[in-house]
Amino acid sequence: MEPITSRTQQETQALPDFVLRQFDRQSAEYDHLQLYRILQTGIRHGRLPAGLKLPPTRVLAQALGIARNTVVHVYEQLALEGYVEAGVGRGTYVTDLARRPVKAAKAAVADRDEPLSRRGQALIEHAGAARLQWGAFTPGVPEVRMFPVRIWNSLQSRVWRHAAPAQLSYATGAGDADLRQAVAEYVQGTRGVACTAEQVVITSGTQQSLLLVAQLLADPGDTAWLEEPGYWGARSVFRAMGLKLLPIGLDGEGLAPTPQQRRSAPRLMFVSPAHQYPVGALMSQRRRRQLLDYAAAHGSWVVEDDYDSEFRYGSRPLPALQGLDEHHRVIYLGTFSKTLFPSLRVAYAVLPPDLAEGFARSLNELFREGNSMQQAVLARFLAEGHYAxxxxxxxxxxxxxxxxxxxxxxxxxxxxxxxxxxxxxxxxxxxxxxxxxxxxxxxxxxxxxxxxxxxxxxxxxxxxxxxxxxxxxxxxxxxxxxxxxxxxxxxxxxxx
Ligand SMILES: Cc1ncc(COP(=O)(O)O)c(C=O)c1O
CATH class of the missing domain: 3.90.1150.10 (Aspartate Aminotransferase, domain 1)
Incomplete structure (x- = not known):
């Protein structure tokens, strides 16, 4: 095959920019997969035209701040699949796909045979979780070095000393009964949440709570309102569940749907009224009432993410939206990720009374929950005042x-x-x-x-x-x- 002659110098330099614009150092995706995806899609969609010379591996590696070997590996993979052609001492060029050799044609078939579903691809493409979860100034992670390990260990020993076989088997309810009780008392006392322990379902994180909400309260194609800007985690879960995401702007009082947006009621509304994530505003009392009235009138569910309201330095937080809700439209979500440590993976959903049983059963059905010992330790941690x-x-x-x-x-x-x-x-x-x-x-x-x-x-x-x-x-x-x-x-x- 004829070597394709290099395009202009300018084009060669445009490529690192093309990659740089898309390459996210903090993405959850591995560097090599990310770089491969960016180059491969660029070539397939013609944004990197046939004959374009790729920059030397050293140059691209330096521009992206990644290891040279990673770039070498990606170029090799692209060459193997026929997307680029490399010749010793000649550099690497984008293949003319219209004149692809056989191995590239095979790759084209494989493209159509994308292993991930469209939903899966969308999830990865929009992934928001960072790979770095520690160090100055990582947002959303608490000071885990001050967690009272000695107290925890001693509670843990006590719990294990009295472990019942059922605690080591699959869990069958909505979480450890003592923990549900302790959480109910805690959210009543500190957040004005109106509930009993029966309404509390323990989950393995807000992410799982959101997954249950999306799975049990919405069908694929239903609309979810999300704060704009807002929590990427909710977006990812709702997107993965096939919901139609509608970003709703904010004003000085909180979530502010336009009259046109209000005309078509969503199935779910995701809000963080106590401390809007990420910009930190407090939703006004008036807006809370409007939101609840709207939800009641249109049969929408309000998902209240109360993820870090424990930490307010000065003013006291407004009580939770859930406490104002007379129509049982609010799903209140809390987590121990910020108050204790994220890898604990314990959170809770406080559900309207009619929903609690269904959520608990689904949790079992989908995940066969466990972690009962850890939950029992946490229950004691709360009940004995260590949490406060x-x-x-x-x-x-x-x-x-x-x-x-x-x-x-x-x-x-x-x-x-x-x-x-x-x-x-x-x-x-x-x-x-x-x-x-x-x-x-x-x-x-x-x-x-x-x-x-x-x-x-x-x-x-x-x-x-x-x-x-x-x-x-x-x-x-x-x-x-x-x-x-x-x-x-x-x-x-x-x-x-
Ligand atoms: C807005 C928001 N809600 C909830 C959470 C907690 O999620 P989880 O309980 O899954 O750790 C986070 C964590 O980053 C968050 O930023």
């Missing part, structure tokens, strides 16, 4: 860190940049001018060793996305906040 003590202690720690971060931001930028998020939760949002590409800033910061997540990734409608950085302070000690932020500021200044 830990939260009180952590509130003071996070409050000091929050202040230290604000101080570090002000020291670097004065009032040039706004901080959103209220004095609550485990992160703030540093607002950037719209012209700044926040994903580029995050990438540069990561190279310098500091983690942040771009605000734009929390939007479904990217062109309308605001620019900003989520800065978490759960994973960074108070004394490390200023030096870490200085590193962040250096990366950021290059883009301002």
């Amino acid at each position: 003590t830990h939260i009180r202690r952590m509130r003071a720690v996070y409050s000091a860190r929050h202040d230290a971060l604000i101080h570090a931001i002000r020291r670097q930028f004065g009032t040039q940049l706004q901080v959103l998020g209220g004095a609550a939760g485990l992160h703030v949002v540093l607002e950037l001018p719209r012209r700044v590409n926040d994903a580029d800033v995050a990438r540069d910061a990561q190279r310098a060793g500091v983690t942040t997540r771009p605000l734009s990734m929390y939007y479904m409608k990217k062109p309308a996305a605001a620019s900003g950085l989520l800065l978490g302070y759960g994973t960074v000690r108070e004394e490390e906040i200023e030096p870490s932020f200085d590193t962040m500021a250096t990366a950021l200044r290059r883009h301002l």
Whole structure:
């Protein structure tokens, strides 16, 4: 086969940009899979035209901040499948697919035979979970180093000493009975949630709670309203369940559907009223009432994600939306991921009385739940007051860190940049001018060793996305906040 002559120098340089724009260093996808996907789709869809010379592996690796071997491996794979052609000393060129050799034709058949379903592909394509889950300023992760391990161990020993065989078998209910009771008392007392223990279902995380909600309360094709910007985790689960996602903008009072959007009621509405994720606003009392009235009038379900309301530094949180609901339209979701530690994987859903039994049965049917021993330990941790003590202690720690971060931001930028998020939760949002590409800033910061997540990734409608950085302070000690932020500021200044 004739070697295809190189296009212009300009085109060759455009390729790293093409890849850079799409390559997400924080994506959950492995580097080699991500790079392969970007190049392969670019070639298949003609965005990387036949004859285009790929940059040398060293150059691309450097531009992306990944290992050269990764790029070598991806080029080899693409060559094997016929997407590119390589010749010793000649470089690597995009194949003319119309004149593909046989091996490429085979690959074309394989393309049509994509192993993942369309739903699966969409899930991976829109994946939001970061691979880095520790280090300054990873958002959404608490200070796990201060978890009271000794207390936990001693409770664990006690629970194991009295372990019943049933606790080591498959679980058959909606979670450990003592834990359901303890959670019911906790959410009544601290969040004004109106419930009994029978309405509490223990899950292995908010993600699982959301999966149950989507599976049991909606059918594929039903519409879900999601806050824009909003929690990518809810988006991913709802998308995977085949729901139609409708991003709904926010105003000063919270979720703000336009009159036109209100005309067609959704099946589900996902909201975070206590501390909007990620921008941190509190939903007004008036908006809460409007939302509940609308849900009652149209038979919609309100999914209330109350993920970090324990941490408010100053004002007290408004009680949960669920407590205002007279029509049983709210599914209230809480988690121990932020108050204790995420890998515990214990969360809870408080359901309207009529739904609890169905949720519990489905949980068993789909997942054959277990983890009963851990839940029993957690029940004691709550009942004996350790949970309340830990939260009180952590509130003071996070409050000091929050202040230290604000101080570090002000020291670097004065009032040039706004901080959103209220004095609550485990992160703030540093607002950037719209012209700044926040994903580029995050990438540069990561190279310098500091983690942040771009605000734009929390939007479904990217062109309308605001620019900003989520800065978490759960994973960074108070004394490390200023030096870490200085590193962040250096990366950021290059883009301002
Ligand atoms: C908005 C929001 N809700 C809920 C959660 C908790 O999810 P899980 O309980 O699955 O850990 C998170 C964690 O990142 C979150 O950011």
